[in-house]
Amino acid sequence: MKTWKPVLAAAAFALATCSVASAARTDLILGMPLEPPHMDPTAGAAAAIDEVLYANVFEGLTRIGSRGEVLPALAESWTVSDDGKTYTFKLHTGVKFHDGTDFDAEDVKFSLDRARAEDSTNAQKGLFAAIDTVEVVDPATVKVSLKNPQGSFLYNLGWGDAVVVAPESAETNKEKPIGTGPFRFENWAKGSSITLVKSADYWGEPALLEKAEFRIIPDAAAAVPALLSGDVQALPNFALGDALPQVENDPRFKVVIGATEGETVLSTNNKKPPFDQLKVRQAIAHALDRKAIIDGASAGFGVPIGSHFSPANAAYIDLTGTYPFDPEKSKELLKEAGFENGIKATLKLPPVAYARDGGQIIASQLRDVGIDLEIIPVEWADWLKQVFTEKDYDLSIVSHTEPNDIDIYSRKDYYFNYDNPAFDKLIEELNLTSDETKRTELYQQAQKILADDAVNGFLFELPKIGIWDAKVEGLWENSPIQANDLTKVKWVD
Amino acid sequence: MMAYLATRLMIALATLLVASVVVFTVLEILPGDPAQLMLGMNATPDAVAALRNELGLNQSIVLRYLDWVGGMLSLDFGRSYTYSVPVIELIRERSAVSLPLAIIALALSTAIAIPVGVFAAARRGQPADTFAMAASQLGVAVPNFWFALLLVYIFAVWLRLVPAGGFPGWTAGVWPALQALILPALALALPQAAILARVTRSALLDVLGEDFIRTARAKGLPRKTVLWRHALRNAMLPVLTIMGLQFAFLLAGTIIIENVFYLPGLGRLVFQAINQRDLIVVESVVMLLVATVIVVNLLVDLSYAIVDPRLRAAR
Numbered sequence: 001m002k003t004w005k006p007v008l009a010a011a012a013f014a015l016a017t018c019s020v021a022s023a024a025r026t027d028l029i030l031g032m033p034l035e036p037p038h039m040d041p042t043a044g045a046a047a048a049i050d051e052v053l054y055a056n057v058f059e060g061l062t063r064i065g066s067r068g069e070v071l072p073a074l075a076e077s078w079t080v081s082d083d084g085k086t087y088t089f090k091l092h093t094g095v096k097f098h099d100g101t102d103f104d105a106e107d108v109k110f111s112l113d114r115a116r117a118e119d120s121t122n123a124q125k126g127l128f129a130a131i132d133t134v135e136v137v138d139p140a141t142v143k144v145s146l147k148n149p150q151g152s153f154l155y156n157l158g159w160g161d162a163v164v165v166a167p168e169s170a171e172t173n174k175e176k177p178i179g180t181g182p183f184r185f186e187n188w189a190k191g192s193s194i195t196l197v198k199s200a201d202y203w204g205e206p207a208l209l210e211k212a213e214f215r216i217i218p219d220a221a222a223a224v225p226a227l228l229s230g231d232v233q234a235l236p237n238f239a240l241g242d243a244l245p246q247v248e249n250d251p252r253f254k255v256v257i258g259a260t261e262g263e264t265v266l267s268t269n270n271k272k273p274p275f276d277q278l279k280v281r282q283a284i285a286h287a288l289d290r291k292a293i294i295d296g297a298s299a300g301f302g303v304p305i306g307s308h309f310s311p312a313n314a315a316y317i318d319l320t321g322t323y324p325f326d327p328e329k330s331k332e333l334l335k336e337a338g339f340e341n342g343i344k345a346t347l348k349l350p351p352v353a354y355a356r357d358g359g360q361i362i363a364s365q366l367r368d369v370g371i372d373l374e375i376i377p378v379e380w381a382d383w384l385k386q387v388f389t390e391k392d393y394d395l396s397i398v399s400h401t402e403p404n405d406i407d408i409y410s411r412k413d414y415y416f417n418y419d420n421p422a423f424d425k426l427i428e429e430l431n432l433t434s435d436e437t438k439r440t441e442l443y444q445q446a447q448k449i450l451a452d453d454a455v456n457g458f459l460f461e462l463p464k465i466g467i468w469d470a471k472v473e474g475l476w477e478n479s480p481i482q483a484n485d486l487t488k489v490k491w492v493d
Numbered sequence: 494m495m496a497y498l499a500t501r502l503m504i505a506l507a508t509l510l511v512a513s514v515v516v517f518t519v520l521e522i523l524p525g526d527p528a529q530l531m532l533g534m535n536a537t538p539d540a541v542a543a544l545r546n547e548l549g550l551n552q553s554i555v556l557r558y559l560d561w562v563g564g565m566l567s568l569d570f571g572r573s574y575t576y577s578v579p580v581i582e583l584i585r586e587r588s589a590v591s592l593p594l595a596i597i598a599l600a601l602s603t604a605i606a607i608p609v610g611v612f613a614a615a616r617r618g619q620p621a622d623t624f625a626m627a628a629s630q631l632g633v634a635v636p637n638f639w640f641a642l643l644l645v646y647i648f649a650v651w652l653r654l655v656p657a658g659g660f661p662g663w664t665a666g667v668w669p670a671l672q673a674l675i676l677p678a679l680a681l682a683l684p685q686a687a688i689l690a691r692v693t694r695s696a697l698l699d700v701l702g703e704d705f706i707r708t709a710r711a712k713g714l715p716r717k718t719v720l721w722r723h724a725l726r727n728a729m730l731p732v733l734t735i736m737g738l739q740f741a742f743l744l745a746g747t748i749i750i751e752n753v754f755y756l757p758g759l760g761r762l763v764f765q766a767i768n769q770r771d772l773i774v775v776e777s778v779v780m781l782l783v784a785t786v787i788v789v790n791l792l793v794d795l796s797y798a799i800v801d802p803r804l805r806a807a808r
Contacts, residue, residue: 035765037531037575037576037769038575038576038577044531044532044533045531045532045533045534045535045536046531046533118539118543119543119546119547120540120543121532121540121543121544121547122540123531123532123533123535123536123540124535124536125536125537125539125540126535126537174577175577175578189586189660189662189757190576190583190586190757191586191587191756191757191758191761191762191765192659192660192662192755192756192757193659215659215755216755216757217658217659217755218752218755218761219752219753219755221638221642221753222642222645222657222658222752222753222754222755225642225645225646225649225650225657225658226657226658226659226755228650228657229645229649229650229653229656229657230653231649231656231657231658231659379525379768380525380530380768381523381524381525381526381527381530381768381769381770382524382525384525384526384529384530384534385524385525385526385529386524388529388534389526389529400534402534402535405535408535
């Protein structure tokens with residue numbers, strides 16, 4: 001018996017050193033609150049689709065980086081004609097879809113034509129409206145001609161809705177997504193989890209994780225114990241609210257508060273009296289105490305905004321001082337507008353915490369100046385019908401999460417019912433401009449107009465609250481588009 | 494007996510038909526357009542129209558109803574709008590969680606409730622009875638999500654004996670799957686057991702006051718035999734009724750527990766489908782549940798006849 005002891009000790013030592021020397025973990029389980037309805041980013045608006053697949057499984061000609069910048073993706077480079085109407089993309093070669101079919105210019109043409117076709121069900125069909133023709137020059141070159149110059153064209157191509165799909169798999173992507181990205185889709189246990197694995201023959205820099213699983217955890221109260229028990233190692237974007245303090249001071253985890261592109265606004269029906277009067281809207285703006293709203297609606301996280309623009313954007317200007325919190329001024333304006341006896345109106349709230357909680361606070365702030373709001377909670381489907389489509393509302397609260405979406409104010413028939421020819425002209429000019437300095441200037445003018453007109457009550461930029469294992473690196477801090485880009489994510493010791 | 498069965502079956506079929514009309518109409522008049530919901534706020538009107546067309550939402554309501562009912566007769570429940578897979582597949586996947594969960598929870602609750610109920614009834618008014626009833630009162634009063642979270646923190650976060658939630662699927666093996674179901678089953682079972690124990694106790698007390706019990710005692714039968722063989726058997730009718738109702742509830746009314754343990758069960762499927770206006774899924778699952786309730790009730794009715802020979806003879 002005795003003779004075995006050293007052997008055992010040696011074996012134990014070998015095992016111990018072996019585990020020390022072994023590489024860091026290469027799998028990651030992420031919790032997300034909403035399940036994607038399907039796996040096709042080109043056929044649905046649900047953010048959860050992109051949060052699983054964008055940059056991981058599917059890629060477009062360009063892509064959006066962690067700071068909101070446009071980066072090359074499947075297009076290696078591009079040239080723009082002098083009139084700004086023709087884009088020639090040089091594509092990467094040797095790229096394969098996950099089912100083994102080759103990627104080439106035909107796939108690009110197919111994808112762009114499909115997205116803008118008459119029977120297209122692309123949720124962002126408007127992104128492709130400027131495209132006139134898509135031409136295959138050779139297998140590695142695509143020429144896109146626009147009807148008019150469009151300054152945001154390269155950015156638009158970076159959306160999840162603009163990813164390149166193959167004609168062979170486009171129809172089945174909803175169930176079995178086939179892309180060109182560094183991860184390929186492995187399994188979807190509906191209602192439960194989605195698993196991606198590293199793609200062995202990725203054309204670019206390979207992923208550092210071997211396997212990533214997105215687990216659907218609908219309830220914040222359940223997400224925290226899942227993290228604490230080690231079942232999941234990251235909650236990249238989770239409105240934890242009251243549950244946050246539980247993990248905030250735990251050294252095993254990192255809490256990362258970033259920004260999204262979600263401008264949270266008190267949507268106002270600009271054609272419905274009395275909100276068609278500038279003075280009334282200004283009165284509302286003066287009555288809003290953004291600090292209190294952010295504390296109540298978003299646990300104190302979120303940057304106050306004074307117009308419809310993301311503070312993360314380089315062209316952002318702080319306009320929160322346009323109509324500062326001043327209840328007296330607000331009452332005065334209401335009196336001038338002829339409403340010294342107050343206003344009665346409704347506030348329709350969709351079923352998200354920031355709206356329901358923020359709504360209570362806003363109603364009480366407006367009551368202080370004489371605007372009496374009846375709160376009507378509605379479901380999303382009902383909100384889309386009543387407020388968004390039929391414009392049957394006075395006020396509402398919603399976060400507009402699409403990136404760079406200031407142009408919605410120039411859309412005819414959009415639910416704000418805002419109509420300002422000067423603003424429309426600016427957006428038109430912006431569309432035709434690709435010079436960055438000039439664009440910044442135009443963006444700033446546009447922000448100013450919206451702030452001055454007090455189109456909506458501009459509240460705050462929705463925060464991205466992320467919590468993950470302190471040893472995990474590479475997850476996005478901010479959310480310039482709705483995505484969980486895992487291409488650079490790794491475990492460190 | 495045959496005539497009784499035939500009448501019951503006819504009633505069941507009629508109930509199903511009426512239910513299908515009601516379910517379909519109620520959901521169709523719910524405001525909200527599934528296509529608009531799927532494509533979101535930035536969608537162009539023509540894209541929404543194209544999707545409505547693709548989903549078959551432009552057909553008349555009568556045609557869609559007939560389509561749906563006709564399909565169900567051949568077990569074709571249609572295709573989910575959002576998931577775009579056959580509804581029957583969704584139901585099958587979710588039932589693989591909900592059905593075992595309901596069965597385990599019901600078994601647990603029965604195993605706890607009947608002995609406690611009998612025990613309390615036999616010691617009516619004594620401290621043991623008071624204690625058992627106070628405990629069951631607590632079981633009814635404590636919100637089950639709170640109790641569920643307590644279980645999670647003790648067994649998953651602290652002791653790390655089971656996962657905090659989720660379901661690995663039966664393909665991962667029977668033991669991991671059962672492990673995932675054990676806490677939710679417990680969380681579901683306790684409040685049900687509390688109710689069932691109270692029902693058992695009071696039903697038993699009613700029976701214990703009857704003449705035939707006194708006769709049995711007078712004949713010199715041991716207390717235990719009288720209690721378990723004569724009294725309990727006669728007290729089973731209300732208990733079985735409650736169990737039948739509880740099973741139906743456990744099958745789909747468990748949304749809160751499913752959320753806490755993030756289980757992909759039927760309750761969450763319905764909840765999610767209502768929010769996303771995936772009407773075809775809601776309609777089909779609700780119909781399936783109606784059918785289940787009807788079948789369970791039928792079985793309970795039939796079991797009355799087994800428990801109570803008088804009912805057998807009367808029919």
